[in-house]
Amino acid sequence: MFAPKPISARRTSVFQLTQLPSDSPFRDPIDPGNRLRTAFNLGRFRGSFEYDDSVGRNDPDFFRFQLTDNSTVAVWWANSSSTPMIGAIVNRYGQVVRQQGFPLSRRILPGRTASFFANDIQPGVYYVRITSAGRDNDYSFRLGAL
Numbered sequence: 001m002f003a004p005k006p007i008s009a010r011r012t013s014v015f016q017l018t019q020l021p022s023d024s025p026f027r028d029p030i031d032p033g034n035r036l037r038t039a040f041n042l043g044r045f046r047g048s049f050e051y052d053d054s055v056g057r058n059d060p061d062f063f064r065f066q067l068t069d070n071s072t073v074a075v076w077w078a079n080s081s082s083t084p085m086i087g088a089i090v091n092r093y094g095q096v097v098r099q100q101g102f103p104l105s106r107r108i109l110p111g112r113t114a115s116f117f118a119n120d121i122q123p124g125v126y127y128v129r130i131t132s133a134g135r136d137n138d139y140s141f142r143l144g145a146l
Helices: none
Strands: 005-008 013-017 040-042 046-056 061-067 069-077 085-090 105-108 112-119 125-131 137-145
Touching: 005 085, 013 046, 040 085, 040 105, 046 061, 046 125, 069 085, 105 137
Parallel strands: 040 061
Antiparallel strands: 005 013, 046 137, 061 125, 069 112, 069 137, 085 105, 085 125
16 A cells, blocks of 8 residues: 655645555656657556656657546646747647646746646546647656545
């Protein structure tokens, strides 16, 4: 069993696992994939996931996760590079998910962070997509679901 610990991140709450669930698909090293079809699969997701990597103009990162119940999802990104990035929750067709009319997407300016907290996300399969207009943009990202 795991016990999430709150971590504050600019007007949102993110959670860090102290132990991975037994059905966790994590392997080392993690390759997030650069298409929906090759996304790193987080499986049935509860708790949190943290990752640091880089993306380029033609090399986005995708992480797949499944919600089995209505869930609250928190996402936080940090852009350590000199060009903007875009972080989003997308559906299986690559379309940005909308909640109450608002897209679950953020532009992350160079040297800045961006986040959102979305309540009552419906069960289903979702993807975190991280893209950049530049080359080799370093980023950090956290995903939490309760």
